[in-house]
Every structure is written in C-alpha cells, then in structure tokens.
Amino acid sequence: MTNIRSLSNTPAYPLISLFSGGMGLDIGMEAAGLHIAVSQDFDKWCVETIRANNHKAIEGDIKELIQKDPSCEFLLKEAQIRANDVFAVIGGPPCQAFSTAGRRRGEQDERGQLYQQFVHVVTSIRPRFFVMENVKGLASMMVNKGTNSERPLLEVILEEFKRIGYHTVHDVVDAVHYGTPQFRERLIIIGSRDNEPIYIPMPTHFHFHQNPEMRWRTLNDALKGLDDPGPSGKLSERILKYLKLVPEGGNWKSLPQNIVEEAMGGAYKSGGGKVGFFRRLSFNEPSPTLVTSPSQKATLLGHPRELRPLSVREYARIQGFPDNWIFKGSLANCYKQIGNAVPIPLGKAIGEMLRAVAMGNSKVYSKRMRGTSVHNKLKNYQIGNFYD
Known part of the structure; x- marks a missing residue:
C-alpha cells in the first residue's frame, strides 16, 4: 500500500x-x-x-x-x-x-x-x-x-x-x-x-x-502447491458413472461410442457443442470460464484426474484470490462468490x-x-x- x-x-x-x-x-x-x-x-x-x-x-x-x-x-x-x-x-x-x-x-x-x-x-x-x-x-x-x-x-x-x-x-x-x-x-x-x-x-x-513468464498460465500453475483442496460439490451418481471413463482434458466426446447416446440422454440430439457435458479439465491449459456451480451436468468443471468437480479453494486459486482469503456462507454461496468475481x-x-x-x-x-x-x-x- x-x-x-x-x-x-x-x-x-x-x-x-x-x-x-x-x-x-x-x-x-x-x-x-x-x-x-x-x-x-x-x-x-x-x-x-x-x-x-x-x-x-x-x-x-x-x-x-x-x-x-x-x-x-x-x-x-x-x-x-x-x-x-x-x-x-x-x-x-x-x-x-x-x-x-x-x-x-x-x-x-x-x-x-x-x-x-x-x-x-x-x-x-x-x-x-x-x-x-x-x-x-x-x-x-x-x-x-x-x-x-x-x-x-x-x-x-x-x-x-x-x-x-x-x-x-x-x-x-x-x-x-x-x-x-x-x-x-x-x-x-x-x-x-x-x-x-x-x-x-x-x-x-x-x-x-519466447519468455516462459509471459505465456498463458495453466491450471497446473494455479493449483501448484495446494496440498489440501478442501471441500468440493457433489456429483450425481449418473455423472460419476460416465466421468470415470473420461480422460484428462476430455468430455462426452471421449466416451466409448456405444454409450454416448445413453450418457447424453435428451441432449444427444440437441444443437450446440455441449462441451461442458462430462468435462474434465486439463492441467496443461488454462481453465474454461468458471461458472457459479461446477457440478451441473451441462457446465461441469471436473477435476483433471479425480472424480469430483473443482473445489472452492481450487476455484479461488484460478481467480487469483489469496490462500488466506475467507469466504462466508455455504459451499454453494462460496462457489457463487468466486465464480462471479x-x-x-x-x-x-x-x-x-x-x-x-x-x-x-x-x-x-x-x-x-x-x-x-x-x-x-x-x-x-x-x-x-x-x-x-
């Protein structure tokens, strides 16, 4: 100051x-x-x-x-x-x-x-x-x-x-x-x-x-050193069933072809890219835009390797909040505050x-x-x- x-x-x-x-x-x-x-x-x-x-x-x-x-x-x-x-x-x-x-x-x-x-x-x-x-x-x-x-x-x-x-x-x-x-x-x-x-x-x-310090920051850069990610939202059993089949950086298009329509349900024949369905982020790229709830089926922000969405603390890291910043309210309140920031x-x-x-x-x-x-x-x- x-x-x-x-x-x-x-x-x-x-x-x-x-x-x-x-x-x-x-x-x-x-x-x-x-x-x-x-x-x-x-x-x-x-x-x-x-x-x-x-x-x-x-x-x-x-x-x-x-x-x-x-x-x-x-x-x-x-x-x-x-x-x-x-x-x-x-x-x-x-x-x-x-x-x-x-x-x-x-x-x-x-x-x-x-x-x-x-x-x-x-x-x-x-x-x-x-x-x-x-x-x-x-x-x-x-x-x-x-x-x-x-x-x-x-x-x-x-x-x-x-x-x-x-x-x-x-x-x-x-x-x-x-x-x-x-x-x-x-x-x-x-x-x-x-x-x-x-x-x-x-x-x-x-x-x-040419200068590594001036390149885009990645999800890995954001989460480096975060030993305890803290609590995260819950995923439905239906999402978990298919998310375990998706590799890092993938989404619904990464699912075996014979179960894609079953996994997508009514959204299968709808328009749009549907990139948020069963999405796992990549450590080697910047995160997509954070939403106010990372557990929704159409806007999922899944952890690259674990069976869960990004946690509140991971959200805060991506937005640049200090690790000691205090968020008040329920888990949903915290996601909303960070996602809108x-x-x-x-x-x-x-x-x-x-x-x-x-x-x-x-x-x-x-x-x-x-x-x-x-x-x-x-x-x-x-x-x-x-x-x-």
Missing part, C-alpha cells in the same frame, strides 16, 4: 466499490497500490465475506440506498472520505440479464437496469475515474428506448457517461492475457472526469512467447493503468491503443478451440 496521504488524511487513491461480491476486482485494485475505502453489496454472504477479511461493507440494495439518500452521502460517510478525495468508483452491476448463456432480457430485466444506479453514484460523487465491468454479452445487447428501432445498450450507457462529462474507453478483454489461468472475457468500461489519457491495459501474457490479475492490470495515468507515467503505447480493440487484435493469436 502506498504511503502517500491525501489532504483529508485518508490513504491515497481511495476507491468506492459497488456490487463488490467476493471482492475480486477490489483485491486486484489494492494489489496495484489503490485503496478500497468501502464496498457495497446486496448479498448478505458477500457482505459477510468482505467484513471477515477486514474491509468496510455496506449491505443493501443499491437502488433502495440511493432512493433514501440520492446524494450518496451514505457511501462517503462509511468510507470516511470527502467526495473530492474519491479516486475512483468501481464495480460490476449484476450481469445475468446480459449473459450470452442466459435469456438476454437485458434492460427489461430489473438486474439489467442496475447500471443506472452505477451512473447515478458517479454523477453524484464525481470521482476522478470510474471502472465498470460486465459480461461481454452487454456489448451486443439491443434495447428499445421508446422508438421503433432498437439501439445497442452499450451505446446508451456510453452516452450516459458522456452526458455527465466523462471521457471513456472500452473493450472486451480476456483475463487469460493478463496472467489469469482461465479464459474469461469481460467488457471493461473506464472513464475519466478530467479527460486524462486512460486506456485499456495492454496484454502481458500470450499463448506463445473479476479475476484478481485483471483487476490489478486496470488499477496499475489508473495509477500510472494519475502519476503521469502512462505508457507511450496508451495513446496508440485508444479507440482500438485489444481483443480483436489478439484474435489472430488464438490457436485451438480454447473458448469452447
């Missing part, structure tokens, strides 16, 4: 975190030298987790909290800072409504409107920066804004930030390119109140690179960018990357069907 102090005698670079969950983004920001002054979440177990790890937390529905105090003084009071001292507001409004795996009701779903509460907090507090993250599905979501034609929801959100005076950059990035042993695509929107040269952080890890290495990369800009040390390449797509530039380097 930096020793620089602000004029109000609070730690330098204080942040307000909304929709904090298990604090994945928050931990990444602190690893970059920033300071989480207060976190907020609706889920009681997320709040318990935040407090168990000695962080301040506000429990409650952000919409109701704002209705009671539109000025957002409740955030400043709990954080014990002045509005002028807030370095950034960060957070990821609940994203199920925008997920490509869900029904994509988007803004019609109440959860899809919570970005408006994020915008309200930024409008009220006027932080120097903001960071809003979400699933990549938001980038392609269309909404009807009272006209006969639909508009991209992302366009609507960016216009809101422009209206309140913030310069923004945005892109869909993959956490695997920032040292996370997991393929996880997220939409990142970063805003600057003072039109500073913010940018999407450049990738630091690649599929192939922003990977810590990605949060750290964004935090380092903000700090570099604030200190006037932003990279020369930042200006070249503004208005371009890091994600699209990297597509040419993807080898194999890692995103399936």
Whole structure:
C-alpha cells in the first residue's frame, strides 16, 4: 500500500466499490497500490465475506440506498472520505440479464437496469475515474428506448457517461492475457472526469512467447502447491458413472461410442457443442470460464484426474484470490462468490493503468491503443478451440 496521504488524511487513491461480491476486482485494485475505502453489496454472504477479511461493507440494495439518500452521502460517510478525495468508483452491476448463456432480457430485466444506479453514484460523487465491468454479452445487447428501432445498450450507457462529462474507453478483454489461468472475457468500461489519457491495459501474457513468464498460465500453475483442496460439490451418481471413463482434458466426446447416446440422454440430439457435458479439465491449459456451480451436468468443471468437480479453494486459486482469503456462507454461496468475481490479475492490470495515468507515467503505447480493440487484435493469436 502506498504511503502517500491525501489532504483529508485518508490513504491515497481511495476507491468506492459497488456490487463488490467476493471482492475480486477490489483485491486486484489494492494489489496495484489503490485503496478500497468501502464496498457495497446486496448479498448478505458477500457482505459477510468482505467484513471477515477486514474491509468496510455496506449491505443493501443499491437502488433502495440511493432512493433514501440520492446524494450518496451514505457511501462517503462509511468510507470516511470527502467526495473530492474519491479516486475512483468501481464495480460490476449484476450481469445475468446480459449473459450470452442466459435469456438476454437485458434492460427489461430489473438486474439489467442496475447500471443506472452505477451512473447515478458517479454523477453524484464525481470521482476522478470510474471502472465498470460486465459480461461481454452487454456489448451486443439491443434495447428499445421508446422508438421503433432498437439501439445497442452499450451505446446508451456510453452516452450516459458522456452526458455527465466523462471521457471513456472500452473493450472486451480476456483475463487469460493478463496472467489469469482461465479464459474469461469481460467488457471493461473506464472513464475519466478530467479527460486524462486512460486506456485499456495492454496484454502481458500470450499463448506463445519466447519468455516462459509471459505465456498463458495453466491450471497446473494455479493449483501448484495446494496440498489440501478442501471441500468440493457433489456429483450425481449418473455423472460419476460416465466421468470415470473420461480422460484428462476430455468430455462426452471421449466416451466409448456405444454409450454416448445413453450418457447424453435428451441432449444427444440437441444443437450446440455441449462441451461442458462430462468435462474434465486439463492441467496443461488454462481453465474454461468458471461458472457459479461446477457440478451441473451441462457446465461441469471436473477435476483433471479425480472424480469430483473443482473445489472452492481450487476455484479461488484460478481467480487469483489469496490462500488466506475467507469466504462466508455455504459451499454453494462460496462457489457463487468466486465464480462471479473479476479475476484478481485483471483487476490489478486496470488499477496499475489508473495509477500510472494519475502519476503521469502512462505508457507511450496508451495513446496508440485508444479507440482500438485489444481483443480483436489478439484474435489472430488464438490457436485451438480454447473458448469452447
């Protein structure tokens, strides 16, 4: 943590975190030298987790909290800072409504409107920066804004930030390119109140690179030295029956041909790749995107060699949580907190960018990357069907 102090005698670079969950983004920001002054979440177990790890937390529905105090003084009071001292507001409004795996009701779903509460907090507090993250599905979501034609929801959100005076950059990035042993695509929107040269952080890890330290991290890298994986979810007898026939890195396609249809049941003739059925991960590759329940038949995240799904501690390792991080609630609550989190290495990369800009040390390449797509530039380097 930096020793620089602000004029109000609070730690330098204080942040307000909304929709904090298990604090994945928050931990990444602190690893970059920033300071989480207060976190907020609706889920009681997320709040318990935040407090168990000695962080301040506000429990409650952000919409109701704002209705009671539109000025957002409740955030400043709990954080014990002045509005002028807030370095950034960060957070990821609940994203199920925008997920490509869900029904994509988007803004019609109440959860899809919570970005408006994020915008309200930024409008009220006027932080120097903001960071809003979400699933990549938001980038392609269309909404009807009272006209006969639909508009991209992302366009609507960016216009809101422009209206309140913030310069923004945005892109869909993959956490695997920032040292996370997991393929996880997220939409990142970063805003600057003072039109500073913010940018999407450049990738630091690649599929192939002459420097081993700059190659993708694998599941083996993540789990190395974890002697006790701790508890894991239970698999049904039906899943266990067939999973024992699947080798490391395989799935339902690895089953003997004469039992595939029997094992898959009604899903056998359905469309899609069905890659999650009877899936075992590979130690030699990054993990697929962590889901909130690794025991489900269609989204199984099976251990490479053991007859079980990944454990909570293995989940935490993949996301980059410290080994001493405490998760509160049932096993299902813990999986949910970790599965919904922003990977810590990605949060750290964004935090380092903000700090570099604030200190006037932003990279020369930042200006070249503004208005371009890091994600699209990297597509040419993807080898194999890692995103399936």
